[in-house]
Amino acid sequence: MSADKYPENPFYGQDFISIDQIQDLEQIKFIFDITDQMKGRVEAREAVELLKLYSVAILFYQPSTRTFSSFVSAANRLGSDVFANQNMEKFSSAIKGESLPDTIRSIHQTTAADAIVLRHPDNKSSVTAAKYSEVPIINAGSGVLEHPTQSLLDLYTIYSFKETFDNLKIALVGDLLYGRTTKSLAKLLALVGESNEIALVSPDDLRTPPDLVGELEERVQVTELDDLNEVLEWADVIYMTRVQKEWFEKEGRLDDYERLKEQMTLTSEMVDMMRDDALIMHPLPRQGELRYGVDEKIQAKYFDQMRFGLYVRMALLTSILRQDAGELF
Ligand code: NCD
Numbered sequence: 001m002s003a004d005k006y007p008e009n010p011f012y013g014q015d016f017i018s019i020d021q022i023q024d025l026e027q028i029k030f031i032f033d034i035t036d037q038m039k040g041r042v043e044a045r046e047a048v049e050l051l052k053l054y055s056v057a058i059l060f061y062q063p064s065t066r067t068f069s070s071f072v073s074a075a076n077r078l079g080s081d082v083f084a085n086q087n088m089e090k091f092s093s094a095i096k097g098e099s100l101p102d103t104i105r106s107i108h109q110t111t112a113a114d115a116i117v118l119r120h121p122d123n124k125s126s127v128t129a130a131k132y133s134e135v136p137i138i139n140a141g142s143g144v145l146e147h148p149t150q151s152l153l154d155l156y157t158i159y160s161f162k163e164t165f166d167n168l169k170i171a172l173v174g175d176l177l178y179g180r181t182t183k184s185l186a187k188l189l190a191l192v193g194e195s196n197e198i199a200l201v202s203p204d205d206l207r208t209p210p211d212l213v214g215e216l217e218e219r220v221q222v223t224e225l226d227d228l229n230e231v232l233e234w235a236d237v238i239y240m241t242r243v244q245k246e247w248f249e250k251e252g253r254l255d256d257y258e259r260l261k262e263q264m265t266l267t268s269e270m271v272d273m274m275r276d277d278a279l280i281m282h283p284l285p286r287q288g289e290l291r292y293g294v295d296e297k298i299q300a301k302y303f304d305q306m307r308f309g310l311y312v313r314m315a316l317l318t319s320i321l322r323q324d325a326g327e328l329f
Helices: 025-043 066-077 100-111 125-132 148-162 181-192 210-217 245-250 254-260 292-296 302-321 323-327
Strands: 055-060 081-085 115-120 137-142 169-173 197-201 221-225 237-240 279-281
Touching (some): 025 181, 055 066, 055 100, 081 100, 115 125, 115 302, 137 148, 148 181, 148 279, 181 197, 181 210, 279 302, 302 323
Parallel strands (some): 055 115, 169 197, 169 237, 237 279
């Protein structure tokens, strides 16, 4: 792939708040080509200060390890000024009742941010923020529905190891009801390859919402299962997720959480049933569903996956902020 094949930068000046904004494979290739360049620069310890004199604000209202640190590192490595608050729900005026629109506009005024990265528990938070923001909003996870930058890095991981976007058998496993990563990734996989096959593997109580299943079925073959053993030999990719305790807590259903939390567990013995060239992915954090013994297996790719998040986010920030992103390398 070469950036000059895609002279139009489809991300420039745009919000990135939903994976539905990705319309075709060309957009993916555009961002992945730049991601490859970022990866090369970081690995070679070469300066890549493409956002010098730009400013990025990173506002998180929900806990995060990987997404927060990779966005902060991405913006820093690009030479941008960075304002980052990982604890907005406690240490901003949100605790005094300030509305999200006011916070977004205030942070823009005080930091002169050129883009705002937002993680928030409300499904509509990024849409609301984008409505009031003068600068692009990047959704770093909203409620139970969307995590579009995660699905870009997930697809980049799959592409890095499989070298194709199509003809893949992917099992999305775990909490498919409350988890947002699997929803965004399923949509992306259905878009990029018409011969992809998706297995949705979850306990009955945690199935993918039916409207999303219907949407996926319009594009690719989809199967819903409740037994992880059925996909071990079949899958090119097994994408594990944790049962999302916080949403059960919010609904006063912790008993259900205890019953469901380890129903979809991947052990190292199970991995021995998988093909050697299959991939095991997980957005993390994990609870008991991905046993530590799996880390030693050659199929385990979740640590590579999180590093790719740094490169993808560097590519995305550059593409949103610089029209010439496709011509820089
Ligand atoms: C995920 C999230 O926040 O949705 N984590 C992440 O961004 N890597 C997954 C999760 O919390 O289970």
